[in-house]
Amino acid sequence: MSPLTGLVRYLGADLLRSQRFLLPVFLYVLLLAPLxxxxxxxxxxxxxxxxxxxxxxxxxxxxTVANTEDPAQRQVTLAAACGPGRVAAGVLVTCxxxxxxxxxxxxxxxxxxxxxxxxxxxVAAGVFAHVxxxxxxxxxxxxxxxxxxxxxxxxxxxxxxxxxLTATQTWLPPVGLTIRSVGEGATATLAVQALLGLALxxxxxxxxxxxxxxx
Amino acid sequence: xxxxxxxxxxYGRGPLVVAGVDVEIRPGEPLVVHGANGSGKSTLxxxxxxxxxxxxxxVTGRPATVGYVPDRFPAQxxxxxxxxxxxxxxxxxxxxxxxxxxxxxxxxxxxxxxNTPMSQLSKGNAQKIGLAQALCSGAPLLVLDEPWSGLxxxxxxxxxxxxxxxxxxxxxxxxxxxxxxxxxLAGHRPMLLHHGGLSExxxxxxxxxxxxxxxxxxxxxxxxxxxxxxxxxxxCADPGQVAxxxxxxxxxxxxxxxxxxxxxARDTDALLLTALRMGCSVREVRECPH
Numbered sequence: 362m363s364p365l366t367g368l369v370r371y372l373g374a375d376l377l378r379s380q381r382f383l384l385p386v387f388l389y390v391l392l393l394a395p396l397x398x399x400x401x402x403x404x405x406x407x408x409x410x411x412x413x414x415x416x417x418x419x420x421x422x423x424x425t426v427a428n429t430e431d432p433a434q435r436q437v438t439l440a441a442a443c444g445p446g447r448v449a450a451g452v453l454v455t456c457x458x459x460x461x462x463x464x465x466x467x468x469x470x471x472x473x474x475x476x477x478x479x480x481x482x483x484v485a486a487g488v489f490a491h492v493x494x495x496x497x498x499x500x501x502x503x504x505x506x507x508x509x510x511x512x513x514x515x516x517x518x519x520x521x522x523x524x525x526l527t528a529t530q531t532w533l534p535p536v537g538l539t540i541r542s543v544g545e546g547a548t549a550t551l552a553v554q555a556l557l558g559l560a561l562x563x564x565x566x567x568x569x570x571x572x573x574x575x576x
Numbered sequence: 577x578x579x580x581x582x583x584x585x586x587y588g589r590g591p592l593v594v595a596g597v598d599v600e601i602r603p604g605e606p607l608v609v610h611g612a613n614g615s616g617k618s619t620l621x622x623x624x625x626x627x628x629x630x631x632x633x634x635v636t637g638r639p640a641t642v643g644y645v646p647d648r649f650p651a652q653x654x655x656x657x658x659x660x661x662x663x664x665x666x667x668x669x670x671x672x673x674x675x676x677x678x679x680x681x682x683x684x685x686x687x688x689x690x691n692t693p694m695s696q697l698s699k700g701n702a703q704k705i706g707l708a709q710a711l712c713s714g715a716p717l718l719v720l721d722e723p724w725s726g727l728x729x730x731x732x733x734x735x736x737x738x739x740x741x742x743x744x745x746x747x748x749x750x751x752x753x754x755x756x757x758x759x760x761l762a763g764h765r766p767m768l769l770h771h772g773g774l775s776e777x778x779x780x781x782x783x784x785x786x787x788x789x790x791x792x793x794x795x796x797x798x799x800x801x802x803x804x805x806x807x808x809x810x811x812c813a814d815p816g817q818v819a820x821x822x823x824x825x826x827x828x829x830x831x832x833x834x835x836x837x838x839x840x841a842r843d844t845d846a847l848l849l850t851a852l853r854m855g856c857s858v859r860e861v862r863e864c865p866h
Binding site: 364371374375434436437439441451573576 | 585587588622626627628629639640642643644645646648649650651653654655660663664666667668669672693706709710713715719
């Protein structure tokens with residue numbers, strides 16, 4: 362098994378064993394449940410709300426994954442796993458796996474609970490929209506956790522502030538634009554936003570390495 | 577061979593904690609870094625281990641994986657000690673052939689329960705897990721920050737024996753140690769970190785093997801040593817024979833590779849003399865509170 366897979370399993374195992382992931386995920390499910398058990402409307406418009414909910418949740422999860430280890434414990438991991446680059450990659454991939462699960466919940470749930478038809482392009486639009494928002498949430502979370510921001514209080518202020526500001530600007534790619542475009546089912550636009558989100562999360566992970574090396 | 581070339585480190589905009597350090601770390605020659613509290617020893621060790629990037633200079637020849645034991649091994653993780661050791665073994669790149677941590681943990685007297693969550697371990701038991709992940713990793717470089725501190729008296733000789741084996745097997749090693757046990761390691765190279773610079777300390781090297789006995793001599797000068805007891809840790813080739821001979825001095829406990837004794841303070845000199853004559857090596861002489 363490659364060391365990167367080992368890191369993802371290590372971070373994932375601790376995320377699952379600690380109860381810290383429960384609160385954001387519980388909140389996520391709690392907000393989606395009344396929506397999907399009522400009449401959310403046809404796809405892809407029904408995903409406008411879930412996209413908005415997913416953004417802060419993925420940000421919160423990224424902070425949780427990045428802060429799983431005590432700073433001193435992280436140093437043991439850094440020494441073992443050959444430096445900050447590999448560890449940052451492990452944190453990023455762990456976040457993306459969690460994002461994939463959250464995206465699957467939001468996309469698949471209405472397919473099972475509502476009677477609407479789900480044509481291919483609408484589902485693709487839904488997947489792209491959620492991926493765009495989840496990965497951007499991850500990017501924001503990684504930049505609002507250790508080693509960039511150390512206090513949890515500051516993480517909440519910076520992460521919450523960034524999420525609120527970027528989600529409310531409907532012209533701003535990738536999140537604002539996604540929230541505006543998901544109702545229209547603009548698949549091409551949403552695919553670009555998804556790629557942009559992935560790029561942002563990778564950039565954020567690279568930035569944490571830079572910050573680590575400057576500390 | 578690992579080399580530090582002009583390595584310097586500052587935190588943020590603070591002063592240089594470590595400045596212009598040039599040193600080679602050779603297998604079989606454990607580098608023991610001395611220095612006052614806050615002199616930057618831990619920072620230097622983190623730079624060697626690769627968990628901190630130098631502000632200036634560079635570290636070359638560092639292996640892909642390093643066994644690092646921090647000064648204080650935290651245990652905030654919810655996973656069990658066993659799971660932690662398994663995970664940490666998996667994240668090490670390369671096919672390093674480590675040893676079984678179970679044997680070392682038994683040797684060190686780990687009593688926390690292998691399935692206990694890390695966060696519920698006592699400080700000493702967490703420290704033993706920290707030692708096990710590094711010493712059993714098979715990493716070609718070990719960086720140990722105060723490995724003997726926080727361990728109970730029985731575990732210390734066990735750790736010393738393991739460290740000695742690893743040094744003999746050609747593992748490169750950098751240590752700090754205020755218990756002065758590292759000075760008894762064969763081939764150790766003492767260096768002093770002072771004002772951020774690292775220099776050889778020939779004075780320390782000369783007294784290397786004798787330091788363990790020094791505190792005892794000072795103690796022997798007191799007149800009222802009658803009621804106090806002293807704990808002595810010895811290492812010997814034939815513990816059975818030595819134990820028989822020393823049984824008259826006080827209580828003797830046998831360990832895998834040595835003896836732990838408790839004797840009245842006034843008999844310590846005679847005991848040490850006998851032990852040394854029998855070819856034992858003195859590991860620790862410590863006054864007991866009662």
